[in-house]
Amino acid sequence: MRMEKGLRAQQILEAKRIKKEEAAKAKLLEAEKRKQEKERSKQEKRDEKRLKKELKLEQRRLELEIAKELKKPNEDMCLADQKPLPELPRIPGLVLSGSTFSNCLIVVQFLRVFGKALGFNGNTDVPDLSILQEGLLNLGDSMAEVQDLLVRLLSAAVCDPGLITGYKAETALGEHLLNVGMNRDNVSEILQIFMEARCGQTELTESLRTKAFQAHTPAQKASALAFLISELACSRRVVSEIDKNTDYMSNLRRDKWMVEGKLSKLRIIYAKKAGKRDTSGGIDLGEEQHASATPTAGYKRRRKGGDSDADVSQSISVGGNPVKSKFPDTSQGPALYAGLSNRAVRPAMSALFYPCSSSKNQEN
Structure with a gap:
């Protein structure tokens, strides 16, 4: 009997041990499954975040490409809304050719913009297009005004930007250009020497050796004036004026950005205060109505x-x-x-x- 009871107790203990081991194994398996499920969910979340980030980057790239394409200039023939060009009438009184008139426009516009930097008075020293046309055609007193304009432009060009280093710029009498008093009589000779020093031998420089400035055609005279304007555009006074205006515009843009930033901050503050006032105002109004009633x-x-x-x-x-x-x-x-x-x-x-x-x- 005792042997049977001992065997039974041993069997019961063995069964309990087996059950405990099975329960422990089940717990381990369950914990491992939960761990695997957790890792899988984490991996899925990471993949989802990565996909979202990639989608955002792709969308941003597409937006940048679209903005870049929109900023590109389109050819006139590629536009969808083609409109016929307007027929512009000819300027009344204009007898000069297109290239000659364009040179006249260059001269007048340059003097109106940079004439003050070169010492020109915009009201009296800068001729208008009609006077310039009459002067190029040698009509009336306008010819003298064009010659005076040529003298002043050539004097400014000889001083700055000046002649090429090493070039012997001397007149027929052996005087240097910087030492010669320029006037209507010798302006043609000095113009010929200056143009030959700056751009070499040309048809106009060869013609200026034998003929005076006013004896040339309107196209040649306008081209000579435009040449002086192009040389004066590189002078120190004009360059400093351009730099000054550029700095002034950059300062204005900076001030504009600062003011716009302050205005945006004030708008945000005002919007927040206005929203709070609206909500609090509605509550106060209800309280006042309630107070007036009861x-x-x-x-x-x-x-x-x-x-x-x-x-x-x-x-x-x-x-x-x-x-x-x-x-x-x-x-x-x-x-x-x-x-x-x-x-x-x-x-x-x-x-x-x-x-x-x-x-x-x-x-x-």
Whole structure:
């Protein structure tokens, strides 16, 4: 019997041990499954984030490409809305050729923009297109004005940008160009020497050896003036004027960006304050309406001896400010309203609608 009981106890212990081992294995398997599931979910989230990031980057790249394509200039023939060019009438009184007139425009526009830097007076020293055309055609007094303009332009060009280093710029009498007083008589010779020093032998320089400036065709004279303008565009005074204007415009743009940044900040602050004011204003309005309909504070009734009127001291919120006023107690019913005199009603109404005046009266 004892042997059987020992065997049974041993079998029971063995079964319990096996069950415990199976339970432990099951727990281990469950924990491993949970761990695998957790890792798989983490990996799925990482993959999802990576895909979202890739999609955002691709979308951003497409947006940049679209913006870049939109910024590219389109050819006139590639436009969808083709419109016929307007027929421009010819300028009245114009007898010069197209190239000659374009050189005249270059001269006038340059002098109007940079004439002040070169010492020109924009009102008197800069001729208009009609005078310049008449001067090129040797008509009337305009020819003398064009010669004076040539003298001033050539004098400025000889000083700055000047001649090429090493070139012997001397007149027929052996004088250097910088030492020669320039006037209408010798301007043709000095122009020939200057143009030969700057651009070499040309048809115009060869012609200036034997003929005066005013004896040439309007096209040649306009080209000579445009040449002087192109040389003066590289002078130090013109370059410094351009740099000055560029710095001025950059300062204006910087100031504009600063002002726009401040304005944007102020707009954001104002929008936030306006939103808060709208929400708080709606609440205050409801409270005021509720206060005007039914009193919101506790009542402290004080009766005067022999007086049937009930003076009620009530704290009413009007516009967020507490105001002490006399107001009838609605809990007593309509009979109390009927017994009130105008002396008790008027202060309450004035306290509701004119809080500032009522507070001053109370201070007094």
